[in-house]
Amino acid sequence: xxxxxxxxxxxxxxxxxxxxxxxxxxxxxxxxxxxxxxxxxxxxxxxxxxxxxxxxxxxxxxxxxxxxxxxxxxxxxxxxxxxxxxxxxxxxxxxxxxxxxxxxxxxxxxxxxxxxxxxxxxxxxxxxxxxxxxxx
Numbered sequence: 001x002x003x004x005x006x007x008x009x010x011x012x013x014x015x016x017x018x019x020x021x022x023x024x025x026x027x028x029x030x031x032x033x034x035x036x037x038x039x040x041x042x043x044x045x046x047x048x049x050x051x052x053x054x055x056x057x058x059x060x061x062x063x064x065x066x067x068x069x070x071x072x073x074x075x076x077x078x079x080x081x082x083x084x085x086x087x088x089x090x091x092x093x094x095x096x097x098x099x100x101x102x103x104x105x106x107x108x109x110x111x112x113x114x115x116x117x118x119x120x121x122x123x124x125x126x127x128x129x130x131x132x133x134x135x136x
Contacts, residue, residue, distance in 0.1 A: 008033035009054040013074070016056060021077040027068040039064050059087050 012033065016023045027039065034050065036043035044062040051058065056072045057080065063070065073080045085096040 002035065005034055005050055006054075009050055009056070012072070013054050013056055016072050016074055021074040021079040022071065022083070023073075024069050024071045026066070027063045027070060028066045030062070030070065031066060039066065059083060 012025070012029075030047050030051075031039055031043065034043060034047045036046075039062075041064075044064065048058075048062055051072065052075075055075050057075050058070050058072055062068075071083070073083055082097075082100055085093055085100055087093070088096060
């Protein structure tokens with residue numbers, strides 16, 4: 001793999017990461033990173049292999065025209081699990097989506113519970129500080 005392409009992929013990975021693990025980019029961006037003149041199948045294959053090598057993924061085939069766009073996502077992230085589940089047609093995909101959706105509810109409840117616990121700790125700490133002042 002060309003070192004300029006690998007370096008460009010790192011920059012692209014960083015940009016996707018800054019966008020919470022998902023980003024749609026124009027195909028021209030990928031073509032220019034790769035250094036290809038036209039988006040023939042070998043060029044698209046090389047781009048796809050490079051993206052996956054760097055830990056980025058996409059659904060379907062890369063567009064054969066520069067006017068197309070590609071949704072990139074970082075593998076093994078929560079957003080990747082959702083994107084991959086949407087692509088699974090049938091009962092197994094439906095079940096996975098339901099599981100992910102209920103997991104998000106649990107996560108929200110967990111975050112809310114942690115916030116309440118922090119507030120309670122602050123109240124307890126405040127009263128604990130008041131007790132030490134009385135002892136002095």
